[in-house]
Amino acid sequence: MTSPQTIREAIIAAPFELDNTGEIPRPGTLYIPPAHRKALSQEAVLVVGARGVGKSFWTAALGDNDLRRQLGGAVKELASTTIQIGHAAKSNSRAYPDRETFKGILAKGHDPYAVWRTVVARWLAAIVGESVTEDSWVSSVRWAENNPEQIARIVEKANQKLLQNNQSGLIVFDALDRTSDDWETMNHIVRDLLRVVLWLRDFSNLRAKVFLRPDQLERTVTTFVDASKLLATRADLTWERHDLHAMMWQRLINAPNEHGKCLRAVVCSVLPTTAKLNFQNDAWILPSVITSEHPHQRPLFESLAGDKMGKDARRGVPYVWSVSHLADGHGWTSPRSFLAAVSAAAEDSQRYTDYPLALHYESLKRGIQKASQIRVAQVAEDDPWVTEVMLPLKGSNVPREYDGIRSAWEEAFPQGSGSISTVHLPPQHAGSWEGVCKDLERLGVFVNRKDGRIDMPDLYRVGFGLGRKGGVKPKN
CATH class of the missing domain: 3.40.50 (Rossmann fold)
Structure with a gap:
């Protein structure tokens, strides 16, 4: 039986490119939902x-x-x-x-x-x-x-x-x-x-x-x-939960050398006798039975991370939790965030030498922290004004009343919303703080709750350093 540490090392070695500058992808990374x-x-x-x-x-x-x-x-x-x-x-x-x-x-x-x-x-x-x-x-x-x-x-x-x-x-x-x-x-x-x-x-x-x-x-x-x-x-371009998992496994089975062999063996351990991995065009291809949640994809991920996000199932199921906690304000989870979280979880799990599975549930939580940091860095590159307006909110908790958010902004930007510095595209509606808030909702950074308070998905909340009672903590 393959050891959890061997599987962790194989996951870390997989082609999880997170580049967004248009570099040519490797053949083994192609999965088409x-x-x-x-x-x-x-x-x-x-x-x-x-x-x-x-x-x-x-x-x-x-x-x-x-x-x-x-x-x-x-x-x-x-x-x-x-x-x-x-x-x-x-x-x-x-x-x-x-x-x-x-x-x-x-x-x-x-x-x-x-x-x-x-x-x-x-x-x-x-x-x-x-x-x-x-x-x-x-x-x-x-x-x-x-x-x-x-x-x-x-x-x-x-x-x-x-x-x-x-x-x-x-x-x-x-x-x-x-x-x-x-x-x-x-x-x-x-x-x-x-x-x-x-x-x-x-x-x-x-x-x-x-x-x-x-x-x-x-x-x-x-x-x-x-x-x-x-x-x-x-x-x-949307990604369902089963699409993200299939995309991840497509990359895992194409890890280099012995790492790929290890992860292909993990996949084969759950495949029915009628299905097999295929090698074509210089890449290993997943069988169709692994591209949907049931009956094989979910048990396959459970072979890596188990079926509980803690000592019992009340805190969630890793197969679902690992995707849902990476969604933006529109409910969309990107492959880049998912891959970053899984890769970081594999690295962090190495501290749990006696854990019987490759991915520890606490490491999955820290993987969310890493993915959030990466997403926030990408936002800083694409929409630097977002970083500017989120800085005055760091250390506070969500959900939060809009008036409190606006007060923090007015204190940080006494000249008004039009004074937000940016080296790229500014907020579309920089004429008012209400407009800036709507722009953040449009980008999926903010979520307007039914009770009128402003909330944030973990994907952005953690990376921008805001808290939530009982939620994944920002990294110090």
């Missing part, structure tokens, strides 16, 4: 997902030929699709302008619409061997504005070539919050991108896919003619 298959299909133009649910992950996977072939097993049309990344977190100045370049182009009087048409034109010109001015992005945009007929010919020619070759062309846009430092400009940029995306839909073999956060898909972004046609294609 049913809801994501629709999102990856060509017809899903608008793909909406909260922080950490996989927008940048899927963008990077779609942009890699080997991984795209692996994805093609679940989304057949991808096997015959030529894909270009039209914007992403990872810089690629040949394919699209970065934030400062974008800012400079707009400062010279060019519209975002012209910029995005230029990005598309550069991509399709390469497919058909046409020349487009590429001295700089400014000169390319100027050329595109002055040569609409030539762009039309390039697009038509590319569509025809793809049609003759029984292929499609797909251009993918992600990380659009990195295009500007103010909401009005970013909304303009996204709105004009969606107009270009709508234009591409006039061509049979050309499509675009735009990954957006929920707060980016504001009403003002879709206030143009025929925007409803794009809204009808919306797909949401």
Whole structure:
């Protein structure tokens, strides 16, 4: 029988990448939940997902030929699709302008619409061997504005070539919050991108896919003619509890060397005789019986963590608790948070040398602390204003009356909500503290309870240093 310590070491060695900068994922990390298959299909133009649910992950996977072939097993049309990344977190100045370049182009009087048409034109010109001015992005945009007929010919020619070759062309846009430092400009940029995306839909073999956060898909972004046609294609990146567990096991069975062998043996110990692990495209693949909660997935996790979050079941069940305590204010748990918690729990469990299971329930609680710290660090990077407004609340308890929260803010920011410092996008509704509170609710940091008090999910509460009676404690 494999020792708990050996299993812990194997979990720690598993490919639990938590990067969100668009690095190419490893083959063994690909797991496609049913809801994501629709999102990856060509017809899903608008793909909406909260922080950490996989927008940048899927963008990077779609942009890699080997991984795209692996994805093609679940989304057949991808096997015959030529894909270009039209914007992403990872810089690629040949394919699209970065934030400062974008800012400079707009400062010279060019519209975002012209910029995005230029990005598309550069991509399709390469497919058909046409020349487009590429001295700089400014000169390319100027050329595109002055040569609409030539762009039309390039697009038509590319569509025809793809049609003759029984292929499609797909251009993918992600990380659009990195295009500007103010909401009005970013909304303009996204709105004009969606107009270009709508234009591409006039061509049979050309499509675009735009990954957006929920707060980016504001009403003002879709206030143009025929925007409803794009809204009808919306797909949401969501993760059910069984999806998160299946994704975790997909990574565990692909741990390197003896670690992977160890974890594959753990999986095989609960499999029925009719199911087995398969090796294809340089990665081990989970059998379908492990992708749903019953009858095998839940007992499999219990073989690691048991069936109680304490000495009895009153404090919860690890299989459920490990996911529910990582949910944001909307009830969404991201794979990044779940993987961080499990990995941290495996490391922390090494202190319990006599414990008969790989994951100790107290270590799972500390895993929540680690996941919360990681999420808060990500928020500080994406929305630094959130960190600014949460600092005056550190050390207090939730749930809490809004008046008490506002008083803490007014003391910390005597010049008002408009004085919150930020190096990126500010709160959308920075004109009042009520607006800031609503923005925090929209991001899932705050939850408005039925009794009117403001609460916080553990995912943010712990990392921002707030307490709750009987809850997971913030890390000192």
